[in-house]
Each structure stands twice: as structure tokens, then as C-alpha cells.
Amino acid sequence: MKITNESEAIEAMEKLHGKGVRAVVITSTDLYGVPGELALLASHKPAHADGGPARRFRVRMPALEGYFTGTGDLFAAVRTV
Numbered sequence: 396m397k398i399t400n401e402s403e404a405i406e407a408m409e410k411l412h413g414k415g416v417r418a419v420v421i422t423s424t425d426l427y428g429v430p431g432e433l434a435l436l437a438s439h440k441p442a443h444a445d446g447g448p449a450r451r452f453r454v455r456m457p458a459l460e461g462y463f464t465g466t467g468d469l470f471a472a473v474r475t476v
Contacts, residue, residue: 401427407421420437431457435453
């Protein structure tokens with residue numbers, strides 16, 4: 396599935412929730428088309444939600460020049476309880 400805007404991102408996250416994935420995060424996206432800005436989109440559906448809505452988050456931040464080794468590994472290692 397190609398994601399080109401926020402509604403397609405939400406649709407993709409919902410598909411993953413439908414497969415049992417509780418937390419979905421899309422990082423370093425430029426979906427909003429603002430030069431020099433990146434966005435992170437996240438969606439969390441607790442196991443006890445039983446068809447209830449997911450909690451969604453959007454974080455927009457300035458893009459930084461450079462290469463940051465290990466940040467993806469660090470991000471993936473973070474676990475919510």
C-alpha cells in the first residue's frame with residue numbers, strides 16, 4: 396500500500412491493527428509537504444479495546460541535516476508497557 400497522505404497512513408495503521416498489531420509508528424515522513432519538516436504518526440489500540448477506536452498521535456518536528464547512526468535501532472528498542 397502506497398502512503399501519500401495522512402488518511403492513507405491511518406488506513407494502513409488500521410489494517411495493521413486488524414491483524415492484531417497493537418502499536419504502529421510511521422517515522423520520518425514528509426506527508427505534509429513542508430520543507431525542512433518531518434512528521435511521526437503513531438496509533439495504539441489496547442488489547443482490551445474490543446472494537447473501540449485507536450489512540451492516534453502526530454508529532455511534527457524540524458528535519459535535521461546529518462546521518463544519525465543507530466537511532467532506528469534505539470527507537471525500535473523502546474517498549475511501551
